[in-house]
Structures are given as structure tokens and as C-alpha cells.
Amino acid sequence: MTHMDNVCRSKRAAEVDVSGLVLEDRVHTSLYSDPALFEAELDKVFNNTWVWVAHESEVPESGSYKTAHIGRQPVIVSRDRKGEIHVLLNRCRHRAATVCEGKRGKVKSFVCPYHGWGYALDGELRAVPKPEEYEGVFDKKDFPLVTVRHEIYNGMIFATMKADMMPLADFLGGAKKWIDLFMKQSGGYPMKVLGDHRFRFPGNWKIQLENTTDAYHFPVVHKSFVSSLDEQTSKVFDFLDGDGFVEDLGNGHSVMVMIPALVDLEENLDAPIPDRFQDFAKELEREGRSDQEIRRLVRAVGGTGFNVNLFPNVACSMAFFRVLRPIAVEETEIHHVALGGEGAPAAFNQMRMRLHEHFQGPMGFGTPDDAEAWERVQKGSYAGLDEEWILINRGQQHLKTSQDGNVAGAVCSETGMRAAYRQYKAMMTAKA
Amino acid sequence: MNELMNDVTAFIYKEADMLDFKEYQEWLNLWDADGIYVVPIDPEAEDFRNTLNYAYDKADMRKLRVNRLTSGEAVSTQTTPKTVRAPTRFRILSSDSDRVTVRCAQHISENRHGVLRTYPADVTYTLRRDGDDFRIVEKVVRLLNSDNHLSSIGYIL
Numbered sequence: 001m002t003h004m005d006n007v008c009r010s011k012r013a014a015e016v017d018v019s020g021l022v023l024e025d026r027v028h029t030s031l032y033s034d035p036a037l038f039e040a041e042l043d044k045v046f047n048n049t050w051v052w053v054a055h056e057s058e059v060p061e062s063g064s065y066k067t068a069h070i071g072r073q074p075v076i077v078s079r080d081r082k083g084e085i086h087v088l089l090n091r092c093r094h095r096a097a098t099v100c101e102g103k104r105g106k107v108k109s110f111v112c113p114y115h116g117w118g119y120a121l122d123g124e125l126r127a128v129p130k131p132e133e134y135e136g137v138f139d140k141k142d143f144p145l146v147t148v149r150h151e152i153y154n155g156m157i158f159a160t161m162k163a164d165m166m167p168l169a170d171f172l173g174g175a176k177k178w179i180d181l182f183m184k185q186s187g188g189y190p191m192k193v194l195g196d197h198r199f200r201f202p203g204n205w206k207i208q209l210e211n212t213t214d215a216y217h218f219p220v221v222h223k224s225f226v227s228s229l230d231e232q233t234s235k236v237f238d239f240l241d242g243d244g245f246v247e248d249l250g251n252g253h254s255v256m257v258m259i260p261a262l263v264d265l266e267e268n269l270d271a272p273i274p275d276r277f278q279d280f281a282k283e284l285e286r287e288g289r290s291d292q293e294i295r296r297l298v299r300a301v302g303g304t305g306f307n308v309n310l311f312p313n314v315a316c317s318m319a320f321f322r323v324l325r326p327i328a329v330e331e332t333e334i335h336h337v338a339l340g341g342e343g344a345p346a347a348f349n350q351m352r353m354r355l356h357e358h359f360q361g362p363m364g365f366g367t368p369d370d371a372e373a374w375e376r377v378q379k380g381s382y383a384g385l386d387e388e389w390i391l392i393n394r395g396q397q398h399l400k401t402s403q404d405g406n407v408a409g410a411v412c413s414e415t416g417m418r419a420a421y422r423q424y425k426a427m428m429t430a431k432a
Numbered sequence: 433m434n435e436l437m438n439d440v441t442a443f444i445y446k447e448a449d450m451l452d453f454k455e456y457q458e459w460l461n462l463w464d465a466d467g468i469y470v471v472p473i474d475p476e477a478e479d480f481r482n483t484l485n486y487a488y489d490k491a492d493m494r495k496l497r498v499n500r501l502t503s504g505e506a507v508s509t510q511t512t513p514k515t516v517r518a519p520t521r522f523r524i525l526s527s528d529s530d531r532v533t534v535r536c537a538q539h540i541s542e543n544r545h546g547v548l549r550t551y552p553a554d555v556t557y558t559l560r561r562d563g564d565d566f567r568i569v570e571k572v573v574r575l576l577n578s579d580n581h582l583s584s585i586g587y588i589l
Contacts, residue, residue, distance in 0.1 A: 195473060200581045223506070227505055353483070363486040363487045369508045372584065
């Protein structure tokens with residue numbers, strides 16, 4: 001992208017005004033389909049906050065890397081020889097070619113495929129072919145891969161393009177408690193990414209953002225998933241009339257507790273083993289695991305009963321990370337990242353992966369139905385003239401104050417969507 | 433060998449026809465009781481049990497998958513009313529008195545919301561001889577783009 005394009009893009013972004021398009025109880029339908037708004041979102045949202053890029057376990061040792069995106073910008077998350085993690089723009093300083101194209105893996109260095117410039121794992125420019133032609137032109141030390149600021153919370157690596165962005169811990173704020181609870185599901189072993197499902201749907205990224213805090217759709221969209229469960233488990237997933245809640249955690253984040261009994265996985269270890277995990281428990285018993293460990297692993301294996309929606313691009317969703325990547329105004333890529341325990345019994349990680357495959361991904365029993373609904377939202381949103389709105393007002397008159405002093409609504413309320421859109425509006429209308 | 437190739441291809445053509453024409457109960461009967469249906473993500477994966485896949489179905493999950501496709505409860509299965517698949521490029525990798533392993537190419541086309549998509553794949557079958565017929569012990573569908581992002585797949589590959 002040339003400087004002029006950048007200037008034009010920023011100018012277009014500056015001209016967008018969402019103040020009348022995002023109200024407390026509704027958002028304008030053009031938020032899903034206006035290309036100028038999308039460009040503004042990349043600048044004002046994705047380039048202006050903490051964006052999740054990786055989990056520490058995805059770069060486990062020196063030389064490990066993972067590629068990711070901050071909005072539209074390709075980045076590399078790497079671990080250097082000293083074990084330090086780096087987030088680098090995936091762009092050769094010479095003519096901009098990406099220097100790394102894999103999903104994840106292990107390398108000694110990053111070499112540009114175009115002219116052979118070689119970079120170390122920390123981004124340092126180590127070698128250029130025909131160096132004599134650069135004599136008196138530049139000093140290699142001034143042209144490393146550009147480092148993006150990153151911080152880590154409980155294994156989750158976030159990066160930001162905004163130089164003076166507040167510390168990650170402050171940004172996460174009230175969500176930290178819930179992230180800590182979420183991380184208990186690795187059964188006493190270090191959390192480890194086991195793989196991911198990647199798919200795209202033809203729709204705006206905010207349709208997906210809303211979905212992770214939308215319990216209301218579950219019994220409708222996921223009827224076939226619930227039908228595939230045993231009776232006891234299907235009752236667990238019948239949570240709309242239960243004691244769950246949605247809590248606004250600030251900065252656009254929210255938590256939706258669907259199954260209150262599965263908030264703290266280190267509690268209630270004496271509870272009876274659910275039917276669906278009886279065989280799993282027996283397998284652990286055959287391996288000679290202690291009763292205490294079996295109970296801990298059984299309690300953890302199905303994941304938590306809540307979704308933490310972190311604005312703008314990641315959620316800790318029951319048993320997996322949901323990551324969204326805006327591709328275009330009408331195209332979004334989703335990664336469903338499966339999680340397990342490093343060094344945990346093989347049976348534990350196998351069960352975690354089988355549960356993930358059951359619901360998630362393009363062939364899961366849940367995701368394709370979500371994607372169908374989202375695609376239909378995008379299509380339907382073109383109907384009408386300029387007076388159509390998306391409603392986010394459910395439960396607005398039944399708000400309470402949570403134990404932590406936050407605004408909370410019923411489990412099926414749209415409290416989390418209102419939290420996200422409030423943050424969205426603040427960022428989109430902020431003066432540069 | 434030609435006779436074996438004829439028998440094997442006839443079996444796989446029959447399976448493909450059953451899936452395209454939604455004869456799912458008949459399809460379930462093609463399987464060995466311990467058979468495993470796998471759609472891997474990682475093109476290099478061999479240890480499917482210890483790897484995240486798109487699908488890793490033993491008998492109970494295959495049955496649940498068929499129920500999902502036929503119950504009418506899953507909206508995404510309603511929008512892909514028809515697939516057309518063409519297995520070809522058969523090669524027998526090994527055979528003995530009990531089992532045959534055969535690899536083939538498969539092109540599946542779907543028409544979803546008016547968008548025609550094709551999923552090319554290498555498919556490897558391990559078949560157990562069962563009198564004059566076969567039972568599927570393992571079917572591994574390696575999509576050409578398994579390592580990239582996919583769209584919803586509301587049918588059996």
C-alpha cells in the first residue's frame with residue numbers, strides 16, 4: 001500500500017461517523033455492509049487496541065513461529081534463541097514480501113523469497129546478498145523486521161499497533177478473573193493448543209463477535225447438536241431458563257455464564273461423574289491414575305460453562321479459543337482453537353479433541369449451523385432502505401449489579417453485545 | 433489383480449452413489465463395526481486419534497452424523513440439497529487374504545446458496561473382505577485444501 005493510498009484510506013476513515021449509527025439498544029444495518037466503515041474499523045479498532053495473536057504453547061521453543069493477523073496486517077509470532085517471544089510485521093524491509101508463509105512451525109531464520117534478505121528470529125536483519133552495493137546506502141541494523149509491541153496474560157499473547165496503548169492487564173480488567181477460571185480446564189497441566197479448525201463465512205466480523213455472547217440462539221440453531229447428546233448432557237445444555245447471566249466486564253469485554261455449575265473447575269470435585277465421561281474415567285482408572293486425578297480430569301475435560309468475549313477478536317469460549325479475522329466487509333475467517341494439557345494423559349487430550357470435533361469446525365455438529373445463520377443475517381441485512389436496524393435490546397429492563405459491581409443481565413440478554421458496541425462506538429468516534 | 437480392481441472400484445462407486453443419493457442407512461451398513469471415518473486437517477497426519485481432525489467418527493459418531501443429516505433439525509444440512517462426487521484414479525496399495533488398501537482421487541461438488549464449490553481430495557480406504565463383498569475398516573479423506581480455511585460442509589465427504 002503506497003503512502004498516498006494510506007493517506008486516502010485514513011481520510012476515508014476520518015469521514016466515517018458512526019455516532020448516529022450505534023445506539024444503546026440498536027445498531028444500524030450498514031455496520032454489516034458499508035465498505036468505508038470496514039476500512040475505518042481496521043484503522044480505528046484493529047490498529048488501535050490489543051489484538052490476540054497466539055497462545056504461548058504455539059511457540060513452545062526457540063525457533064518456533066506462528067503466523068497471525070492484526071486486522072489485515074500479517075504478523076509473525078516467534079521465539080528467539082534466548083527463549084524470548086517477538087511479534088514482528090511479516091514484511092521484508094526491502095520490497096515488502098512476506099518472509100514467512102507457514103501456519104506454524106520451526107525455523108532457524110526468516111529469509112525473504114524475493115531477494116534473499118535474511119532475518120533472525122528476533123527480527124534483526126542478518127544478511128543481504130551483494131552487500132557491497134549497499135555500502136554507504138544503509139546500515140543493516142536500521143532495517144530489522146518491524147517489532148510490534150506485545151504483552152502476555154496467562155499464556156495469551158496480545159499485540160498492539162498503538163504505541164501508547166494501556167497495559168494489557170488494564171485493558172483486560174474485569175475479564176482477567178474469567179480468563180484465569182477458563183485456564184483451569186487443562187486439568188492441572190500447562191494449557192496447550194492442540195490444533196484449530198479454520199473456516200470462512202460470507203458476512204461481517206461483528207456478526208460473529210455478537211454470536212459468542214448470544215445464548216438466545218443456542219436451542220434454535222443447535223437443535224441437532226443437542227439431539228446428538230445423551231439425555232443428561234442435553235439437560236446441561238438446556239440453560240436459557242437457568243441461573244446463568246451475562247456481565248459487562250468493561251472495555252467491550254463480557255462474560256456469558258451459561259452453566260453456573262461449570263464456572264470453577266477446581267470446585268465440586270466430589271460431584272458424581274457424568275454419564276458421558278464414565279468410559280473416560282474408566283480408561284484413566286485402567287492407567288492407574290489416582291481417584292483424585294481422575295476427578296480433576298473428568299471435571300476439566302468438557303471445559304467451562306461460560307464464554308468470555310474479549311473485544312475485538314478473541315473469545316475464551318467454553319472449551320476453546322474463538323478467533324476472528326476480518327477479511328473484507330462481507331467476509332470473515334474464524335479459527336476455533338482446540339485446547340488440552342501439555343503432558344496430560346493421552347486419553348484426556350483425545351477426549352478434548354473428540355469433543356471439539358463434535359461441535360466445532362466446518363464438519364462439526366454446531367459450527368455449520370451458526371455459519372448458516374450468520375450468512376443469512378448478512379444477506380437479509382441488505383433488505384429495506386436506509387431505515388433498518390439490528391436490535392440489541394433484549395433484557396435491557398432487567399439489569400442487575402453483579403458481585404463484582406458490573407452491569408449484568410439474564411443469560412439470554414444482549415448485555416454482552418451492548419458492551420461490545422459501546423466500546424466499538426467509543427473507538428470509532430475517538431479523535432485521532 | 434484386474435478382478436480385485438473391478439471389485440474394489442465397484443464397491444467405492446456404490447458408496448459414492450449412496451452418499452450422493454442420501455442412502456445413509458445403507459451407507460452405515462458398509463462399515464466394519466470398528467471402522468473409522470477420518471477427515472484430517474494436517475495433510476501429513478497419520479496418528480489420527482492423537483490429532484485434531486475435521487471428523488474422526490467411530491460407529492456411534494457416524495450414526496449421530498447421519499441422524500443430524502436426516503433429522504431436518506440442522507439448517508446447514510438443508511441448504512446443500514445435492515452433492516455430485518466422482519471417485520477416480522484408483523490404485524491398490526496393498527492386498528492380502530483379509531484386507532485391501534486402495535487410494536483414489538475424489539472430486540465432490542456442492543451447490544450451496546447458488547455457489548458451486550468443489551472439494552478435491554485423496555481418499556484412502558482400508559477394506560476388509562467379507563465373502564464376496566467388503567466392509568470399510570478405515571476411510572481417510574484428505575482434502576486438497578484441508579490446511580486452509582474451509583466453508584461449512586453439510587454432508588458426508
